[in-house]
Amino acid sequence: MNDLDSHDSIRAVLWRGDRLRLLDQRKLPFVEDYIDCTTAAQVAQAIRDLVVRGAPAIGISAAWGVVLAAQRGRDAVDAALPMLRAARPTAVNLMWALDRMQRRITEGADAPALEREAQQIQDEDLAANRHMGELGASLLGESVGVMTHCNTGSLATAGYGTALGVIRAGVGGGRISRVFAGETRPWLQGARLTMWELMRDGIPATLVSDSAAAHLMKSGQVQWVVVGADRIAANGDVANKIGTYQLAISARHHGVRFMVVAPASTVDMATVSGDDIEIEMRDSSELLAHSGQRTVVDGAVAWNPVFDVTPAGLIDAIVTERGVIEKPDASRMQAMFG
Known part of the structure; x- marks a missing residue:
């Protein structure tokens, strides 16, 4: 290999x-x-x-x-x-x-x-993905801790991955010393899929609950949050798996840098801002049960958006195969994708 x-x-x-x-x-x-x-x-x-x-x-x-x-x-x-x-x-x-x-x-x-x-x-x-991995890894620094969310690896792409591709390249290049994966409720893509990918490919990683992310950042063990995207608007706002927005807020508060990695096909210059992105709502039963077993009292209701929007102002870098946009905004997005 x-x-x-x-x-x-x-x-x-x-x-x-x-x-x-x-x-x-x-x-x-x-x-x-x-x-x-x-x-x-x-x-x-x-x-x-x-x-x-x-x-x-x-x-x-x-x-x-x-x-x-x-x-x-x-x-x-x-x-x-x-x-x-x-x-x-x-x-x-x-x-x-x-x-x-x-x-x-x-x-x-x-x-x-x-x-x-x-x-x-x-x-x-x-x-x-392989090119983005190299570009993203070059931003990391040396011996850093990285946290990721959901699954952005070979399972989510043709292979190698977007955000997980950066982690693969960073580990291969000796830049990453610690990898943390958030569990990603309610479908547990981080726990079930990202941890499986990393373990299978020989990359040591630590699973954390979604609610432990801020405490982890406060501990100083993480220098970068690296995530994927499902849609990137013309002003640099990013729609991604639910829970991404709160990670970006916490990262900014703790001085942790925040990177979004996605192919150019994810950029939608016809969508002016994140406010214009349709957020998929899935059935509330996904929150009311786990592995087919109901966990919430009968009669309870749930709200189940599966994506959220992270404002461009909370993002340090967007990495695509066309290049890196640091501190994304409408003018920088236009310069690369207009």
Whole structure:
């Protein structure tokens, strides 16, 4: 293995010619099970049900969903595009990938050409992640402690990861001495997925409860919070997994730097600010139960947004494959993405 591959052994989205194979992330870390999708409807359902999650992986999977539809004919494609687009509303990568596939369809691309386009989307994401890892790691300093939130690794992308890619590169380069992962309620992506990825790839890490984050920062063990993004607005506001905003507030208070890592496909210059980002609300049952067992008294209600928006003013750096924007604002975003 080369230095990049030594900390990158997981692939969650696999094309098999006539089907899309997805690692079922609902069952991790104890069961490694794959499901096969042979129709665009099955891909859309897998996205809705969180079989596959993470903004880049959702976009890649949707592109393959278009290919599956194209193998059945133009009518199937016309039905698949709006169905896939509606699968999850917040992550802009889904829309970006489908828009890219739509352009190829408009140009007259047949099923084999669409297959090549989807493969290119997936390959470009892996290359972008590895480049972002290098760019982000160069900002860290030496022997730093890093905290991350949710899962932004190979499970959420074509491979290597966005924020977790920076951590992989930082560990490989000897810049990171401590890694902390927040559990990320209510789906526990940090506990179930990020810890599984890190342990599997030989990166020591410590799990902390979401509510311990501020205390951890106060202890001086963390110098950077590194997170991903599901949508980045034109002014640098960032939508990401619920709980990100409070991490940014706490980081600013404790003098901890805050980095967002995401591919350029996550940037939505048509969205003026975070106030314009639709925040997905999921069923309250996800908060009222754990692993199928109800934990809250009957009759209780819950509020379950799954993303929040971190204002650009709380972000020290946005890292994309195009480069680094330090202290992001509308003018700096326009200069790179306008």
